[in-house]
Amino acid sequence: MRRRSFGVLCAAMCCGVASAQPLAGATVEMRVEQVGPHSYFVQGQSAQGSAENQNFISNAGFVVTEDSVVVIDALGSPPLAERLLGEIRRITPKPVSHVLLTHYHADHIYGLQVFKAAGAQIIAQRHGQDYLVSETAQRRLEASRQDLFPWIDEHTRLVPADRWLDGDAALRIGGTEFRLRAVGPAHTPEDMVVLVPGERVLFAGDLVFRGRIPFVGQADSRHWIAALDQLLGFDARVMVPGHGPASQQPVEDIRLTRDYLQHLRRTMGEAARNLEPFDEAYARTDWSRFEMLPLFAAANRMNAYNTYLLMEHERD
Numbered sequence: 001m002r003r004r005s006f007g008v009l010c011a012a013m014c015c016g017v018a019s020a021q022p023l024a025g026a027t028v029e030m031r032v033e034q035v036g037p038h039s040y041f042v043q044g045q046s047a048q049g050s051a052e053n054q055n056f057i058s059n060a061g062f063v064v065t066e067d068s069v070v071v072i073d074a075l076g077s078p079p080l081a082e083r084l085l086g087e088i089r090r091i092t093p094k095p096v097s098h099v100l101l102t103h104y105h106a107d108h109i110y111g112l113q114v115f116k117a118a119g120a121q122i123i124a125q126r127h128g129q130d131y132l133v134s135e136t137a138q139r140r141l142e143a144s145r146q147d148l149f150p151w152i153d154e155h156t157r158l159v160p161a162d163r164w165l166d167g168d169a170a171l172r173i174g175g176t177e178f179r180l181r182a183v184g185p186a187h188t189p190e191d192m193v194v195l196v197p198g199e200r201v202l203f204a205g206d207l208v209f210r211g212r213i214p215f216v217g218q219a220d221s222r223h224w225i226a227a228l229d230q231l232l233g234f235d236a237r238v239m240v241p242g243h244g245p246a247s248q249q250p251v252e253d254i255r256l257t258r259d260y261l262q263h264l265r266r267t268m269g270e271a272a273r274n275l276e277p278f279d280e281a282y283a284r285t286d287w288s289r290f291e292m293l294p295l296f297a298a299a300n301r302m303n304a305y306n307t308y309l310l311m312e313h314e315r316d
């Protein structure tokens with residue numbers, strides 16, 4: 001009897017990613033790092049989402065209060081969220097009472113249903129609602145069910161917040177103060193950063209990309225730069241970004257993202273003003289300060305192009 005069940009377990013494990021059956025749990029390496037007396041986070045890989053990396057490409061944080069655990073962002077799939085719950089369980093038996101969402105991008109929200117089922121209240125900025133009901137969100141989910149199978153499948157769904165905020169808020173949960181700041185539109189309209197003043201820990205979402213080139217997309221880079229300037233005033237000791245390692249030198253890292261955005265706007269803005277074709281402008285621009293960063297090859301040209309279009313538009 002014993003030998004037989006061992007054999008079944010072995011067969012299940014050996015099937016791995018190639019199996020067409022839904023897997024029991026994410027197997028990707030996940031390590032909890034402590035960044036404050038009660039603050040922790042897990043760090044996703046610096047890569048684009050794939051079935052191979054199980055879409056573990058974004059960070060999630062958590063803070064253990066006197067009564068419960070507050071999670072910041074939900075990771076990129078339900079199995080990853082289950083894994084995170086398991087890691088939290090190794091630190092504390094307290095329930096997860098809240099999930100604070102920095103923004104509604106796929107790699108930060110596909111794990112939400114796990115925390116919802118565990119009884120957590122989800123809190124986000126109201127602009128996230130627009131994305132949730134958009135065709136883009138639906139199409140993205142359908143594409144992810146193909147590209148990220150079996151981690152994202154037909155059971156993965158988009159989960160709305162239980163409480164939509166219309167701006168800044170201060171919460172006291174289990175004796176711990178959380179300052180929620182609405183800083184959009186920057187990376188997205190619904191951007192929110194979370195400051196735990198008692199520990200001077202800042203969860204910055206995708207406003208600050210650390211150790212990699214940001215994904216700029218359709219972002220409003222002018223407001224984004226203004227938001228980064230606001231973050232510089234928070235006097236954080238540690239910053240946990242949405243991607244990449246935690247920073248013990250938040251000021252330098254916030255400045256790097258800000259400088260990259262300013263560089264894009266300055267160079268592409270000048271090209272757009274001079275009606276210089278994008279390809280020529282891109283080719284003659286000096287990228288040397290940023291080209292050593294991960295994902296430069298994957299993201300920079302698209303970032304520059306989007307900024308070029310944005311600057312053409314801002315000119316009107």
Ligand SMILES: [Zn+2]
Nearest residue numbers: 103105187206
């Ligand atoms: Zn994002």
